[in-house]
Amino acid sequence: MLRELIRVIGSGEARRIRLHLAAVLWHAVSQGVVFVLLVPLLRALLRGETDAALRWLAALAVAAVVTGVAYYVQALLGFRTAVAATGALYRRLGDHLGDLPLGWFAAVRLGSLTRLATAGVGEVTVVFAHLVGPLITAVATPLTVLVGMAVFDWRPALAMAATVPVLYAAYRWSTRVLAETDADVDAAIGRSNDRILEFAQRQSVLRAFGGGRAHQDRLDEVLVGQHEAGRRQLRRNSLARGLFGGAVQLSVTFVLAVSALLALGDTADVPQFIALAVLVVRFAEPVSALGDLGGSLRTVKARLAQVREILDVPPLPEPGRPRTPAGSRIELVDVRFRYPGSPTDRFLLDGVNAVIPANGVTALVGPSGSGKTTLTRLIARFWDVDSGSVRIGGVDVRELSAADRTALVAPVFQHVYLFEGTIAENVRLGRPDASDEDVAEAARLARVDEIVHRLPDGWDTRVGEGGAALSGGERQRVSLARAILKRAPVVILDEATAALDSVNEAAITDTVRALAGRCTLLVIAHQLSTVVDADRILVLDGGCVRESGTHQELMAVDGLYRRFWSERDRVGGWRLKSG
Secondary structure, three states: OHHHHHHHHOHHHHHHHHHHHHHHHHHHHHHHHHHHHHHHHHHHHHHOOHHHHHHHHHHHHHHHHHHHHHHHHHHHHHHHHHHHHHHHHHHHHHHHHHHOOHHHHHHOOHHHHHHHHHHHHHHHHHHHHHHHHHHHHHHHHHHHHHHHHHHHOHHHHHHHHHHHHHHHHHHHHHHHHHHHHHHHHHHHHHHHHHHHHHHHHOHHHHHHHOOHHHHHHHHHHHHHHHHHHHHHHHHHHHHHHHHHHHHHHHHHHHHHHHHHHHHHOOOOOHHHHHHHHHHHHHHHHHHHOHHHHHHHHHHHHHHHHHHHHHHOOOOOOOOOOOOOOOOOOEEEEEEEEOOOOOOOOOOOEEEEEEEEOOOOEEEEEOOOOOOHHHHHHHHOOOOOOOEEEEEEOOEEHHHOOHHHHHHHEEEEOOOOOEOOOEHHHHHHOOOOOOOHHHHHHHHHHOOHHHHHHHOOOHHHOEOOOEOOOOOHHHHHHHHHHHHHHHOOOEEEEEOOOOOOOHHHHHHHHHHHHHHEOOEEEEEEOOOHHHOOOOOEEEEEEOOEEEEEEOHHHHHOOOOHHHHHHHHHHHHHOOOOOOO
């Protein structure tokens, strides 16, 4: 497990970890020596050999002082190593998560990831403060006692050695049981966390459509499942620990019985065997601790495997020699892509070829599932294409550095997330060092100034978690202002006007017009009326671009775009009639 710990935490802490382990081993062996020195001391006392007893007592005192110093050193190193390892693992995990494809997060249950990134890291690194010392002591101290016993009389030492396979088998079984129950409980807690997060975040929908009772029942179901998993863990863990403790006591009884038979048969020194009996009891104490430690060790191994699973997810490869784009023209060259882990071999995007001119407004339209959002996210490099290339300014996005790529593209997605804080703080995320004048200009273009002026606290209005204190349209405008303030050469609006009222839709449509000529603007919209002024419209269907042109050009031919408009006009003519 040591190698795995160093692999996960990072080689930078390897020296500190090895130094801590050396100190722990020093303490464990020193403690075993103290126990062994009890034998000659007790033997001398039982024989009435005062001078010899004093000499052994002095040796025991020196060994005890050495053991105390060793305990202090290993404990201090343990806590320091735990703190350093925690910081190193958090940094490594955070850096790695920051390098993963953004699309990876869409397939991850946030409750389980949150638990691993918080409690899981602590469960791994606490091994240095509270587990490594007792674990090594539980093994090294009894082995030292066994060697010391063999020096005085090989027969009880042999009897003690004979119990080791039995103890090992009992230990393996008990730790396997503990690991299984811990895994069940961990999975139950992960399900509960996911359901609680979902239940809390979807309250508006549940209350609006009266689904609260059903979802609460499902929440109750997972909470009851967690409770039952905890009860099973308690029952099975008690059984496992009890059986291992019984195996330890039986082993001690066996060794004591052998020692007693040898003493009664006049084949051994009785005072020495009495002293050895005391040593046997001391042998049992650290071994008994293995039962609880084994379960904790299995928990650490399980957490290590989970952390390792995340760290093994390959990040987006960064170019060795990044190239600098020349402009913001976007080219899609024979792009093919399917989502990682897709159950089918069919490409969602299958041979997309298109050119999105710089500083123009290009609209993407098409039926649901045609790959519009996927295409925009490939431009932002949420994933890498399976074949073909996505180029910005003549450079494949895979040849851009992460910093250049981030600076190039400002996406505004349909589902906007605002950070808990003020409106001003959320807008300034686009460019934290922006002047007040730049912020005001971005707010004017996105029509956020209208929101600010009608709220009592103005720019200092707190938006709540996820922006819950604002309406959907207001969140979209704040997000758009954030993107404008960033001054990215490429701005992507993905369904920015979906599900908005007419006022907010008109505001965002005006913003799109205002941005024309300032940047390369790529707009996805089901509301076709919002894209009629686009310089170019790309119609996506069946994984590729079926039509391309202006609104007038596409309406002049009998194609998908014209049929979309005909359907829109037909639906727009619906009227509700009273009975």
